[in-house]
Amino acid sequence: xxxxxxxxxxxxxxxxxxxxxxxxxxxxxxxxxxxxxxxxxxxxxxxxxxxxxxxxxxxxxxxxxxxxxxxxxxxxxxxxxxxxxxxxxxxxxxxxxxxxxxxxxxxxxxxxxxxxxxxxxxxxxxxxxxxxxxxxxxxxxxxxxxxxxxxxxxxxxxxxx
Amino acid sequence: xxxxxxxxxxxxxxxxxxxxxxxxxxxxxxxxxxxxxxxxxxxxxxxxxxxxxxxxxxxxxxxxxxxxxxxxxxxxxxxxxxxxxxxxxxxxxxxxxxxxxxxxxxxxxxxxxxxxxxxxxxxxxxxxxxxxxxxxxxxxxxxxxxxxxxxxxxxxxxxxxxxxxxxxxxxxxxxxxxxxxxxxxxxxxxxxxxxxxxxxxxxxxxxxxxxxxxxxxxxxxxxxxxxxxxxxxxxxxxxxxxxxxxxxxxxxxxxxxxxxxxxxxxxxxxxxxxxxxxxxxxxxxxxxxxxxxxxxxxxxxxxxxxxxxxxxxxxxxxxxxxxxxxxxxxxxxxxxxxxxxxxxxxxxxxxxxxxxxxxxxxxxxxxxxxxxxxxxxxxxxxxxxxxxxxxxxx
Numbered sequence: 119x120x121x122x123x124x125x126x127x128x129x130x131x132x133x134x135x136x137x138x139x140x141x142x143x144x145x146x147x148x149x150x151x152x153x154x155x156x157x158x159x160x161x162x163x164x165x166x167x168x169x170x171x172x173x174x175x176x177x178x179x180x181x182x183x184x185x186x187x188x189x190x191x192x193x194x195x196x197x198x199x200x201x202x203x204x205x206x207x208x209x210x211x212x213x214x215x216x217x218x219x220x221x222x223x224x225x226x227x228x229x230x231x232x233x234x235x236x237x238x239x240x241x242x243x244x245x246x247x248x249x250x251x252x253x254x255x256x257x258x259x260x261x262x263x264x265x266x267x268x269x270x271x272x273x274x275x276x277x278x279x
Numbered sequence: 280x281x282x283x284x285x286x287x288x289x290x291x292x293x294x295x296x297x298x299x300x301x302x303x304x305x306x307x308x309x310x311x312x313x314x315x316x317x318x319x320x321x322x323x324x325x326x327x328x329x330x331x332x333x334x335x336x337x338x339x340x341x342x343x344x345x346x347x348x349x350x351x352x353x354x355x356x357x358x359x360x361x362x363x364x365x366x367x368x369x370x371x372x373x374x375x376x377x378x379x380x381x382x383x384x385x386x387x388x389x390x391x392x393x394x395x396x397x398x399x400x401x402x403x404x405x406x407x408x409x410x411x412x413x414x415x416x417x418x419x420x421x422x423x424x425x426x427x428x429x430x431x432x433x434x435x436x437x438x439x440x441x442x443x444x445x446x447x448x449x450x451x452x453x454x455x456x457x458x459x460x461x462x463x464x465x466x467x468x469x470x471x472x473x474x475x476x477x478x479x480x481x482x483x484x485x486x487x488x489x490x491x492x493x494x495x496x497x498x499x500x501x502x503x504x505x506x507x508x509x510x511x512x513x514x515x516x517x518x519x520x521x522x523x524x525x526x527x528x529x530x531x532x533x534x535x536x537x538x539x540x541x542x543x544x545x546x547x548x549x550x551x552x553x554x555x556x557x558x559x560x561x562x563x564x565x566x567x568x569x570x571x572x573x574x575x576x577x578x579x580x581x582x583x584x585x586x587x588x589x590x591x592x593x594x595x596x597x598x599x600x601x602x603x604x605x606x607x608x609x610x611x612x613x614x615x616x617x618x619x620x621x622x623x624x625x626x627x628x629x630x631x632x633x634x635x636x637x638x639x640x641x642x643x644x645x646x647x648x649x650x651x652x653x654x655x656x657x658x659x660x661x662x663x664x665x666x667x668x669x670x671x672x673x
Binding site: 251 | 637
């Protein structure tokens with residue numbers, strides 16, 4: 119009986135966790151050397167016209183309160199350490215969204231002497247949103263993709279999350 | 280750092296909740312009062328000026344546009360005006376008028392954005408949300424004109440890429456009508472809301488003499504009564520035909536920076552209407568050779584944040600030999616550590632937001648000293664560093 123009971127409890131807890139995660143992904147934004155274009159589009163996504171807060175996304179000040187790291191821009195040599203530190207300060211499970219062409223591939227700054235490259239050369243990335251800069255709709259779509267990813271993970275390897 | 284042990288240093292950044300961009304600040308505080316401040320910049324330094332030397336004239340237009348996503352058009356405009364000057368061609372009048380229209384639209388979007396961000400720093404979230412909602416009207420206009428919301432790339436070397444037809448003209452005018460009404464409302468709020476005035480009136484006051492001394496530019500200087508506007512001092516694009524009224528305010532505190540920027544919004548609405556009513560007819564582009572004649576030139580424009588300065592040197596090939604950019608935030612940033620001293624720590628975000636900082640513009644060159652290197656690099660040493668650096672490259 120206890121084994122069955124244990125399994126049921128674990129399953130229920132897993133479902134509650136995933137439900138909570140999907141409904142309130144708190145985000146933190148870090149600019150690793152972006153031109154600002156993506157940053158203003160992220161802010162536009164949070165403001166009334168696009169209002170991503172209806173999906174439960176809230177911009178947080180501290181990495182310790184955040185679930186999702188939203189990164190913009192190519193990684194510059196100075197910002198690299200800070201990006202890693204910010205990422206490591208976030209509690210598990212954590213997800214990373216790379217916004218814009220520079221964050222996904224280095225973009226127009228590829229080859230500049232102070233640029234290391236895209237975000238995934240430094241930290242793992244879950245969702246890539248392309249565009250220079252991506253439209254707020256695209257950023258919202260990227261967010262929904264991430265939420266779906268969390269939802270799917272619920273049925274597969276939820277214990278690792 | 281200080282002889283008294285009870286002093287406390289508050290480090291802020293580079294990832295911080297106040298601004299969207301990375302910058303590191305250290306404030307020495309005595310209780311709540313700031314007694315010392317230092318700024319460390321360069322987190323967004325990418326090395327664009329060096330990168331321009333390996334791209335051709337046309338490619339550089341797209342690269343320089345991405346120095347800053349907020350004032351992207353004005354960067355490309357300063358570059359194009361400079362290159363046209365070197366090549367000895369000038370864009371047709373209609374192209375110049377369209378350039379000015381887009382530049383003013385960009386100023387509106389930048390100032391509305393700043394209004395929201397500055398209100399957000401003051402804790403006035405309602406104004407932040409409202410001004411960003413209204414800004415979307417303008418983003419629609421920019422998208423209808425150029426096809427992109429940010430980084431519009433309206434310029435070509437020798438002209439512009441698109442025309443403004445009657446439909447688009449009506450769209451712009453309709454948007455301006457709505458924005459004008461809203462802007463008047465914002466003016467009312469920032470000058471009468473008692474709670475908000477407590478955060479802005481008498482905070483971070485810069486006298487005209489101090490503004491001159493610190494070399495402030497743009498709306499920040501004009502709020503201190505310094506008459507400095509490149510659109511008036513050295514008209515470029517269509518500003519000679521469509522003169523701008525200088526917006527001045529004499530107090531120099533944060534409130535007057537709000538007043539100056541909001542008045543500039545109203546002035547931009549007027550100017551766009553005037554240009555659209557008297558749009559010159561004609562071609563949109565002039566022919567420009569692929570190789571630009573040897574020579575060097577400067578190009579100055581008024582970005583939303585102040586004077587933007589380009590130095591361009593050509594060696595006669597299809598790539599520039601040197602491009603140097605001096606951005607307005609670079610000039611204004613020096614005022615933050617000076618003005619911050621003696622203020623409450625809680626007012627610091629407002630003082631910083633008051634200059635409308637743009638770190639991606641700002642971070643042009645960074646030299647990090649380790650050990651007792653001395654403060655200045657000689658030209659020889661910098662050159663040797665460059666040679667060694669590129670020799671080390673694969």
